[in-house]
Amino acid sequence: MTTTAIAPTNIAIVKYWGKNPAFENLLLPTKSSLSFTVKDLYTKTTVTAKKGSGQIDFTLNKKKILQSMKEYEYVEEFLRKVSQFFPFILKYDYKIISENNFPTAAGFASSASGFAALIKALAGELKEFENLRSDDRQLSALARLGSGSATRSIPSKGGFVIWHRGLDYTEKVKISQIDAHNCSYAETLFEPSHWPELVIIYAKVGKEEKKIKSRAGMRTSIDTNPLYGGWVKYEEEEMNNQVIEAMKAKNFPKLAELIMKASNNLHQICLGTYPPIIYLTQKSMEIIDAISELNKNGIKAAYTFDAGPNPVIFCIAKNKDEVMSSLTKIMGSENLVVTSMGPGARYESKNLG
Numbered sequence: 001m002t003t004t005a006i007a008p009t010n011i012a013i014v015k016y017w018g019k020n021p022a023f024e025n026l027l028l029p030t031k032s033s034l035s036f037t038v039k040d041l042y043t044k045t046t047v048t049a050k051k052g053s054g055q056i057d058f059t060l061n062k063k064k065i066l067q068s069m070k071e072y073e074y075v076e077e078f079l080r081k082v083s084q085f086f087p088f089i090l091k092y093d094y095k096i097i098s099e100n101n102f103p104t105a106a107g108f109a110s111s112a113s114g115f116a117a118l119i120k121a122l123a124g125e126l127k128e129f130e131n132l133r134s135d136d137r138q139l140s141a142l143a144r145l146g147s148g149s150a151t152r153s154i155p156s157k158g159g160f161v162i163w164h165r166g167l168d169y170t171e172k173v174k175i176s177q178i179d180a181h182n183c184s185y186a187e188t189l190f191e192p193s194h195w196p197e198l199v200i201i202y203a204k205v206g207k208e209e210k211k212i213k214s215r216a217g218m219r220t221s222i223d224t225n226p227l228y229g230g231w232v233k234y235e236e237e238e239m240n241n242q243v244i245e246a247m248k249a250k251n252f253p254k255l256a257e258l259i260m261k262a263s264n265n266l267h268q269i270c271l272g273t274y275p276p277i278i279y280l281t282q283k284s285m286e287i288i289d290a291i292s293e294l295n296k297n298g299i300k301a302a303y304t305f306d307a308g309p310n311p312v313i314f315c316i317a318k319n320k321d322e323v324m325s326s327l328t329k330i331m332g333s334e335n336l337v338v339t340s341m342g343p344g345a346r347y348e349s350k351n352l353g
């Protein structure tokens with residue numbers, strides 16, 4: 001058989017940055033995070049499985065991925081991690097063809113949509129996974145084993161998603177691996193139809209690949225930033241609830257303020273890491289200044305930055321033209337992608353290859 005799945009990327013509003021040290025192998029996060037599922041940026045993945053021994057034939061963006069390449073290692077490691085709960089997964093050989101409809105550069109993250117599309121396609125392809133195919137909770141927990149942010153790309157209703165941390169990393173608990181694994185998953189809190197006027201703009205200000213991979217950077221932040229624990233506690237106990245309330249009330253000015261603060265908080269945590277992790281560039285700062293200028297007489301837009309220099313900007317439809325003209329002045333319209341909230345991972349009848 002052959003199965004194809006599509007999974008969107010997602011943009012975090014309240015960020016994930018750090019794994020629970022007791023369950024690092026399971027990528028259990030230290031805090032819950034919130035995101036928007038992005039309509040027009042996605043990965044499409046076709047999987048063909050035959051009885052075998054876990055051999056992988058992998059093509060990404062029309063390029064053959066060799067065993068020595070890091071993308072191959074990531075997929076291999078992912079299958080190995082899934083196999084600890086579902087050993088049958090290594091009793092097949094796989095042909096995997098995957099394509100992103102966006103550049104795999106910094107800011108246009110691909111690991112979230114990539115691992116989400118892969119696990120969704122695997123679940124459709126393997127008969128042993130039959131019960132999991134439409135079980136977003138279990139599938140999102142499995143996507144997490146590939147990349148933390150992939151957890152949030154699974155819930156099929158998409159929209160505004162929460163990824164539950166499951167465990168408080170500051171408490172010592174006696175819990176089995178499988179129970180720990182199952183307690184951290186994602187779900188939709190508000191579907192895209194809740195707020196169709198919300199506009200999401202991806203902006204590309206730099207081309208370079210991330211200098212410091214988020215995986216390594218997170219660990220250093222936990223180990224060296226003395227403010228890390230306070231940040232986790234504040235966002236877990238206060239900020240997440242405030243963001244959910246602002247979303248529920250469709251209060252854009254409040255939501256925008258919280259989004260910008262949460263982004264600043266992440267980059268403050270990164271800067272306070274030793275050695276410091278610096279993702280924002282001069283161009284990123286220019287964007288922050290431009291948005292602050294736009295917001296002088298009432299909040300019209302918000303920015304957020306992940307592990308790279310590229311911002312994602314939010315506004316509501318009635319202010320889109322004004323926001324776009326301000327962004328276009330800094331970077332040209334060819335570097336802007338306008339989109340909105342969309343659905344989550346799903347199956348597709350047309351196969352790749």
Ligand code: PMV
Nearest residue numbers: 012015016147148149306307
């Ligand atoms: O799951 P990763 O390794 O792609 O880490 C994602 C980290 C951030 O993008 C910076 C924040 C987030 O929550 O997506």
